[in-house]
Amino acid sequence: MAAGGGGVIPLHHTFASLGGAFEFIFSPQASNVTGGTTVGGLDQVIELTVNQLEVTVLALALSLFIALPAGLYFGHRGTGELLAVGLGNAGRAIPELALIAFMAAAIGVGVLNLTIALAVLGIPPILTNTFVGIRQVDRATVDAARGIGMTEFEVLRKVELPLAIPTIFSGIRGATVNIVATATIAPLAGVLTLGDFIINRNVYGADGVLAGAILVALLALALEFSLAGLQRLLTSKGLKPSTA
């Protein structure tokens, strides 16, 4: 305020430095507000990372549990396109902040409520991509499978599912990116994730905020790369593009 008027605060108070952020990650610092207690450091970083992974995995599992069977069923039957695709489009319009805030304020804070809220974001992409992936399998292939005497379940498991894996997986990856990104604002719902470094600036300081942003970005990228690797493992050899 005093510096240049108009609410300008001296630079070193407002802005973080990369060095400061790394220091925050690796060694505990004295907190800005609470005298005596320390914040940051590897122990806290690991704890919050585990929390964020935990709610992400829980929410992803719940989304898969609901969306995958539904997508496979509707895709195989060829019904419910409006629901499956419409839900996917509608899901994108849900404002994450409003969803988390609403769940926390109306139903309460905690892991369970957060998991449900995050699953709401995970279900649409998985459902839509599963449906579309199964539907776009060549009908002649499916007919041929039936022709050689496969049961409906075998058609789904041995023909449609393997051919749909790339599409289904891009849905799962989309859901994961959504969920882990939104889990960053989970502290609003009472679950401390890496986002706490970001949201509670007055506790962790500017370096903590930057450290949180770096860690969240790395976590999301690590998840995305792991899933991309898993997808490569699960994709049938015949489907892999020879040269892109």
Added chain:
Amino acid sequence: MTSAMLAAVGEVGEGFIQERTSDTLPCQATDKLFCFDWARENIGRYEEPTIQHLELVVISVLLGFAVAFALALLAHRRTWLRPPLLAGTGILYTIPSVAFFFLLEPFTGRSSETAIIALSVYTLQIIYRNTMVGLANVPASVKDAARGIGQTDRQILWKVELPLATPEIIAGLRIATVSTVALATLATFVNGGGLGEQIFRGGNIDFTTSIIIAGGIAILIALVFDVLLLGLQRLVTPWRRAVAA
């Protein structure tokens, strides 16, 4: 009529009757899901955040579109650019918006510019990929025919390939716009304004009435943009209507 009925239903709910703390802030308390009295009296305070939100979305998407479209045209000619561009936009897309805001903050400060940069970066992957898919889907025979009647590469691109790719490009634009409307609620974390301000309220996220109104406006904006873009697609691809009819 409906809202009056709903209000009446709300009023019989248990624990409803409350003292008004002031004339402008009836039922500020948290034990009600939606306070119609408050909503009626305070709907005006959503006007400015809504306009800010629209600004954030429109500027971010236009910026993202300009960059992604240019990149797609570049990669269309120079195929070696495709893998790094796809990977690069993919990585940027994966970084959560909130994290992106605060990675930018040391450079651009707490401002709507920070939000706009992060939001527009987020749209790159969707628009770039859809544009590439659209261009790839143009049948080779059509391009051959265009070349046969003497069109140059540039003419083929602007008169044949891009018009035929328009549905995919606009599909990408729709996805990007709808996602951006939702994500722009997070701009409040960097003082970027928008409807998120009325949800987050400086960390007080216990007032569900405001969360519902602001969230509802955001969903409505997304819907309107989606319909408008669909209309735009119909308008600029009249030949598709002819086929459909």
